[in-house]
Amino acid sequence: MTKAEISSRITLIENSSGLTDASGFRLAGTPCDIRGNGDLNRLDLALIFSKTPCTAAGTFTTNDVKSAPVLHCIKSLQSHAAGKHPMHGIVANSGCANACTGEEGMLNAGRMCWFAANLLGVNEEEFFVCSTGRIGVNMPIEKVETGIRESVKRLSNSKEESLRAADAIITTDTHRKTCTVKFNLGGLKGVGGTTVTIAGMAKGAGMIEPNMATMFGLLATDAKISQDLLQKCLWHAVGQSFNCISVDGDMSTNDTVLCLANGESGATVSEEDPDSVELFKAALEMLCFYLAKQIVSDGEKISRVITLHVNGAKTAADANKIARSIGNSMLVKSAWCGGDPNWGRILCAAGYAKCGIDQKSLDLYYDDVPVFLKGQLQADNEERWREVVGKKEFEVNLFLNQGTHDYRLISTDLTEAYVKFNMGE
Amino acid sequence: MTKAEISSRITLIENSSGLTDASGFRLAGTPCDIRGNGDLNRLDLALIFSKTPCTAAGTFTTNDVKSAPVLHCIKSLQSHAAGKHPMHGIVANSGCANACTGEEGMLNAGRMCWFAANLLGVNEEEFFVCSTGRIGVNMPIEKVETGIRESVKRLSNSKEESLRAADAIITTDTHRKTCTVKFNLGGLKGVGGTTVTIAGMAKGAGMIEPNMATMFGLLATDAKISQDLLQKCLWHAVGQSFNCISVDGDMSTNDTVLCLANGESGATVSEEDPDSVELFKAALEMLCFYLAKQIVSDGEKISRVITLHVNGAKTAADANKIARSIGNSMLVKSAWCGGDPNWGRILCAAGYAKCGIDQKSLDLYYDDVPVFLKGQLQADNEERWREVVGKKEFEVNLFLNQGTHDYRLISTDLTEAYVKFNMGE
Numbered sequence: 072m073t074k075a076e077i078s079s080r081i082t083l084i085e086n087s088s089g090l091t092d093a094s095g096f097r098l099a100g101t102p103c104d105i106r107g108n109g110d111l112n113r114l115d116l117a118l119i120f121s122k123t124p125c126t127a128a129g130t131f132t133t134n135d136v137k138s139a140p141v142l143h144c145i146k147s148l149q150s151h152a153a154g155k156h157p158m159h160g161i162v163a164n165s166g167c168a169n170a171c172t173g174e175e176g177m178l179n180a181g182r183m184c185w186f187a188a189n190l191l192g193v194n195e196e197e198f199f200v201c202s203t204g205r206i207g208v209n210m211p212i213e214k215v216e217t218g219i220r221e222s223v224k225r226l227s228n229s230k231e232e233s234l235r236a237a238d239a240i241i242t243t244d245t246h247r248k249t250c251t252v253k254f255n256l257g258g259l260k261g262v263g264g265t266t267v268t269i270a271g272m273a274k275g276a277g278m279i280e281p282n283m284a285t286m287f288g289l290l291a292t293d294a295k296i297s298q299d300l301l302q303k304c305l306w307h308a309v310g311q312s313f314n315c316i317s318v319d320g321d322m323s324t325n326d327t328v329l330c331l332a333n334g335e336s337g338a339t340v341s342e343e344d345p346d347s348v349e350l351f352k353a354a355l356e357m358l359c360f361y362l363a364k365q366i367v368s369d370g371e372k373i374s375r376v377i378t379l380h381v382n383g384a385k386t387a388a389d390a391n392k393i394a395r396s397i398g399n400s401m402l403v404k405s406a407w408c409g410g411d412p413n414w415g416r417i418l419c420a421a422g423y424a425k426c427g428i429d430q431k432s433l434d435l436y437y438d439d440v441p442v443f444l445k446g447q448l449q450a451d452n453e454e455r456w457r458e459v460v461g462k463k464e465f466e467v468n469l470f471l472n473q474g475t476h477d478y479r480l481i482s483t484d485l486t487e488a489y490v491k492f493n494m495g496e
Numbered sequence: 497m498t499k500a501e502i503s504s505r506i507t508l509i510e511n512s513s514g515l516t517d518a519s520g521f522r523l524a525g526t527p528c529d530i531r532g533n534g535d536l537n538r539l540d541l542a543l544i545f546s547k548t549p550c551t552a553a554g555t556f557t558t559n560d561v562k563s564a565p566v567l568h569c570i571k572s573l574q575s576h577a578a579g580k581h582p583m584h585g586i587v588a589n590s591g592c593a594n595a596c597t598g599e600e601g602m603l604n605a606g607r608m609c610w611f612a613a614n615l616l617g618v619n620e621e622e623f624f625v626c627s628t629g630r631i632g633v634n635m636p637i638e639k640v641e642t643g644i645r646e647s648v649k650r651l652s653n654s655k656e657e658s659l660r661a662a663d664a665i666i667t668t669d670t671h672r673k674t675c676t677v678k679f680n681l682g683g684l685k686g687v688g689g690t691t692v693t694i695a696g697m698a699k700g701a702g703m704i705e706p707n708m709a710t711m712f713g714l715l716a717t718d719a720k721i722s723q724d725l726l727q728k729c730l731w732h733a734v735g736q737s738f739n740c741i742s743v744d745g746d747m748s749t750n751d752t753v754l755c756l757a758n759g760e761s762g763a764t765v766s767e768e769d770p771d772s773v774e775l776f777k778a779a780l781e782m783l784c785f786y787l788a789k790q791i792v793s794d795g796e797k798i799s800r801v802i803t804l805h806v807n808g809a810k811t812a813a814d815a816n817k818i819a820r821s822i823g824n825s826m827l828v829k830s831a832w833c834g835g836d837p838n839w840g841r842i843l844c845a846a847g848y849a850k851c852g853i854d855q856k857s858l859d860l861y862y863d864d865v866p867v868f869l870k871g872q873l874q875a876d877n878e879e880r881w882r883e884v885v886g887k888k889e890f891e892v893n894l895f896l897n898q899g900t901h902d903y904r905l906i907s908t909d910l911t912e913a914y915v916k917f918n919m920g921e
Contacts, residue, residue: 171843405919408915423747424560425559428560
């Protein structure tokens with residue numbers, strides 16, 4: 072199948088009902104005052120459960136400082152991948168990150184899994200746990216256990232509970248983030264056959280109350296797929312989506328993406344049917360990319376979203392490094408905030424990535440308007456540059472003309488409001 | 497000699513008369529309207545000249561995108577280091593960076609040297625050229641030549657002209673930056689003998705009108721010292737000073753540090769007299785560190801200066817990487833702005849340097865107040881943390897307890913005013 076054929080066979084539903092779109096998943100969202108401010112209108116505990124055993128895949132922050140829930144998930148995923156047990160669900164909370172909490176933190180992460188698993192008749196290691204919020208404070212475990220008990224009662228495949236769960240994981244996000252993708256397997260050119268659904272919910276990469284930025288992507292599919300293949304597909308999708316976004320370049324101790332697959336659709340994704348893999352991989356990437364872009368657009372106190380393409384680098388690592396050097400530069404981001412087509416800062420940031428770029432062979436465009444062609448400034452276009460960078464969303468396209476490696480980074484501007492918001496106190 | 501003995505023998509003069517403190521150097525500062533706004537009160541051309549031939553050393557930006565003056569200096573320094581000619585001076589301007597200006601830019605950098613050298617009876621390659629200011633626009637070469645002609649007439653060893661030269665190189669700095677260090681050679685324990693002087697002027701790492709951040713350190717000494725040894729001493733000093741500062745993590749196309757040595761004091765610094773080398777090296781480092789700290793303190797729109805010590809890293813590269821990860825984090829810098837003792841962001845930034853730090857063995861202090869000891873939060877100290885981070889200057893001391901390598905970075909906070917100032921337009 073060509074890329075276009077694959078895309079045409081996948082349906083993407085924006086702001087969907089969330090994870091209950093995938094068959095066999097039940098969810099709940101409950102308030103349990105984890106923030107400790109007595110606000111019982113604020114949902115802060117999400118439970119995701121599949122009675123049917125699942126295969127699961129995950130990717131986690133590569134920060135040296137990992138939260139207790141991340142360490143717990145990594146351990147569970149390892150024993151699951153080794154074939155020791157299936158997975159059944161995820162318990163996730165906002166309001167407390169359970170990071171930098173030592174032994175007590177590890178105990179509490181385990182207790183959350185154990186409590187949910189116990190009430191649902193499965194084993195502790197069959198649950199993942201995700202936490203986001205303030206770091207360095209211990210989980211208010213009694214409140215959380217009360218919340219888990221309540222959540223187990225509420226578990227439902229209704230849209231309402233699914234969206235309550237999506238609400239429970241957000242922090243400074245201005246709105247919940249859900250998306251669903253669907254495609255047919257086994258029919259003729261996408262018509263007929265069995266519908267496979269992958270659904271997801273995410274929370275943003277903004278700062279959290281007031282200590283930590285975290286992103287979650289919690290995904291569920293009713294496809295039947297091996298752990299090994301699911302993990303490969305997830306790595307690929309995350310590499311093209313959640314790993315290509317940058318609000319402020321900071322990386323949290325808690326970042327987590329998980330995908331559960333329970334096979335309830337009856338459709339199998341397997342390497343014996345290469346089309347099924349291609350479709351699943353593309354659909355998962357599409358889902359993750361949509362959620363990642365939602366996260367950036369809803370970044371804390373940002374005013375513009377910039378898609379930065381670095382093309383023609385000597386190596387993939389160079390393309391990545393140059394894109395991040397530009398996309399994380401405070402000077403570049405400040406200029407973007409002001410709608411200032413300051414190409415000098417872009418070239419300068421590309422230069423200090425120190426990948427041996429050659430100024431004389433560079434082409435730079437704002438959207439499709441040339442700024443620099445083979446080292447020559449196209450100053451006549453200045454008014455057109457201003458039009459582009461004055462928009463809420465635009466592209467920066469840099470061609471290094473040194474090789475064949477490209478990288479795409481979704482970035483944002485840096486605003487006064489961001490600094491004010493993150494000053495704390 | 498012990499470190500203390502060395503220090504006690506060196507005198508540092510803050511806000512000194514600048515480069516004419518070193519014997520045999522004449523300077524001039526002239527206005528020539530390089531910015532093209534008709535303001536002839538603004539000094540923008542500096543000339544530094546020693547009739548006595550000099551040895552010289554330099555360090556330059558490692559940005560792939562280098563300005564024409566930097567490329568010209570590198571070439572001149574190479575032929576000088578190869579013994580082909582001495583050096584005699586520096587012509588420096590503000591208002592135009594002569595960066596991203598192609599062939600025309602290289603011609604203009606050469607013309608500036610040629611013009612100054614020709615009027616002073618030396619050769620083009622015996623002059624360095626430094627430019628800072630707007631990038632992507634050509635040097636207004638007729639104006640600059642008029643300014644050079646005027647500067648040659650004004651050349652003087654007076655304090656007044658020396659300070660006019662120091663004024664001519666600044667851009668958005670709020671004040672000129674000069675410093676002088678002195679020590680005696682050949683006497684008994686620093687008494688008597690011959691006085692050696694090293695004097696310097698610098699310009700800041702803030703953004704420039706409105707395109708580019710640049711720092712200059714222009715230094716002169718009346719010691720007699722070989723090119724090779726001077727270069728080694730300068731590398732060391734710059735490594736401990738100008739290379740350890742960070743306002744926004746951006747690195748300019750034009751950063752330049754140059755040191756000229758004309759031997760007019762009659763004192764020789766040579767490896768045959770190890771004390772002379774130790775003293776010279778320490779004095780040069782002291783001078784550079786003072787100027788570097790002045791640059792940070794005068795950083796654009798910053799409100800606090802933070803000295804960040806990363807101790808006990810496995811390698812020197814790790815210590816550097818972790819310090820920069822913390823010191824360049826927008827989240828950490830925003831918290832510092834607000835006087836918020838947000839240790840979580842510091843640990844998180846240390847973690848995403850990905851040097852394999854171990855949370856459980858970390859100690860963290862604000863000044864000397866413990867925040868984290870062996871992975872345990874010292875929450876009782878919270879009020880004392882707040883006192884420290886509420887100051888205009890404080891230290892962050894991180895002990896990794898993994899090895900023997902340390903790094904010191906002088907950093908700043910990130911303010912709303914910084915963003916506003918750098919939004920352009």
